[in-house]
Amino acid sequence: MKPIAVTILTGFLGAGKTTLLRHILNENHGYKIAVIENEFGEVPIDNTIIGDRASRITTLSNGCICCSKSDELENALLDLLDGVDKNQLEFDRLIIECTGMADPGPITQAFFAHERICQRFLLDGILTLVDAVHADQQLSQFTLSQAQVGYADRILLTKTDIATDNEALIQRLQLMNARASIHKVTHGNIDLSVLFDIEGFVLNDKLNVTAPTPVFRRIPQPQNNIQSIVIYHDQPLELMQISEVMENLLVKFADNLLRYKGILLIKDESRRLLFQGVQRLYNADWDREWLSDEEQKSTMIFIGIDLPEEEIRTKFAELSN
Numbered sequence: 154m155k156p157i158a159v160t161i162l163t164g165f166l167g168a169g170k171t172t173l174l175r176h177i178l179n180e181n182h183g184y185k186i187a188v189i190e191n192e193f194g195e196v197p198i199d200n201t202i203i204g205d206r207a208s209r210i211t212t213l214s215n216g217c218i219c220c221s222k223s224d225e226l227e228n229a230l231l232d233l234l235d236g237v238d239k240n241q242l243e244f245d246r247l248i249i250e251c252t253g254m255a256d257p258g259p260i261t262q263a264f265f266a267h268e269r270i271c272q273r274f275l276l277d278g279i280l281t282l283v284d285a286v287h288a289d290q291q292l293s294q295f296t297l298s299q300a301q302v303g304y305a306d307r308i309l310l311t312k313t314d315i316a317t318d319n320e321a322l323i324q325r326l327q328l329m330n331a332r333a334s335i336h337k338v339t340h341g342n343i344d345l346s347v348l349f350d351i352e353g354f355v356l357n358d359k360l361n362v363t364a365p366t367p368v369f370r371r372i373p374q375p376q377n378n379i380q381s382i383v384i385y386h387d388q389p390l391e392l393m394q395i396s397e398v399m400e401n402l403l404v405k406f407a408d409n410l411l412r413y414k415g416i417l418l419i420k421d422e423s424r425r426l427l428f429q430g431v432q433r434l435y436n437a438d439w440d441r442e443w444l445s446d447e448e449q450k451s452t453m454i455f456i457g458i459d460l461p462e463e464e465i466r467t468k469f470a471e472l473s474n
């Protein structure tokens with residue numbers, strides 16, 4: 154049975170999540186899409202706005218689903234599966250729209266923690282909407298809004314129709330998350346191929362490093378707690394050593410590391426090793442052989458809160474000695 158692809162829509166309050174969702178549902182894509190809405194408050198408003206094109210809209214309004222103590226999301230996912238298994242419900246994609254104040258991290262964990270959910274759903278990607286008019290201020294004021302950017306597989310810049318200058322913001326976002334590509338979306342209008350089949354959580358070689366070359370400016374760069382670093386290493390690495398380095402980093406900094414991903418060059422091994430993780434959960438697997446005409450080196454991206462950059466760089470640099 155093909156797993157149901159899951160897309161998480163996140164982004165700060167008013168970023169344009171519902172607008173995008175409505176656009177997706179009204180496109181002629183041929184998918185049957187179920188939606189989980191998380192809203193604050195008793196009265197579900199968004200599900201009346203998004204219309205009747207979804208196979209099923211489940212509204213979770215007892216608080217925020219990112220709250221780690223809440224098993225409301227897990228229950229909603231299991232209910233959807235029950236509906237499918239009893240032939241009461243048919244859908245092949247699921248979109249979860251988070252509240253503007255949700256941290257996508259714990260929501261992501263739900264797809265790795267529960268066996269039935271892991272087997273039947275496949276987390277495809279996290280889409281983070283960023284309001285081009287207000288983002289600069291929100292990012293400086295709320296670490297949460299930075300975390301939403303840090304987790305993203307795609308950053309969707311909304312309201313560029315009314316924002317005056319987007320270039321500084323785009324640079325800031327790229328420094329925070331060097332993995333996610335940035336796309337402009339106006340009133341939810343965007344090609345669905347940018348949003349679906351991203352394979353953000355599948356072990357593959359889509360590293361997609363987009364970090365720009367640093368530009369020196371006279372005006373100080375805004376302070377970001379979330380940043381990303383990219384590490385390259387051209388010496389073959391010992392598998393045992395690398396797993397030791399990762400384990401040690403995770404013991405100390407699991408809460409700081411939002412997402413990390415890499416393609417590694419391993420000693421005495423002709424295949425590439427792919428690894429990826431979200432906070433404490435990570436996995437690794439062998440990929441295809443290195444090609445004779447490709448540059449053989451390890452590339453790793455770490456995205457996190459107050460990243461211990463020096464420690465990460467030093468530990469990996471020591472591996473070549």
Ligand SMILES: Nc1nc2c(ncn2[C@@H]2O[C@H](COP(=O)(O)OP(=O)(O)OP(=O)(O)O)[C@@H](O)[C@H]2O)c(=O)[nH]1
Pocket residue numbers: 164165166167168169170171172173252253311312313314315338339340341
């Ligand atoms: N000018 C302009 N307005 C937009 C765009 N996208 C969304 N909006 C408007 O921004 C407002 C907020 O959009 P929503 O889609 O409700 O945002 P949201 O992220 O779902 O908001 P919350 O659920 O409160 O977090 C609405 O008035 C939208 O019409 C855009 O690209 N350009």
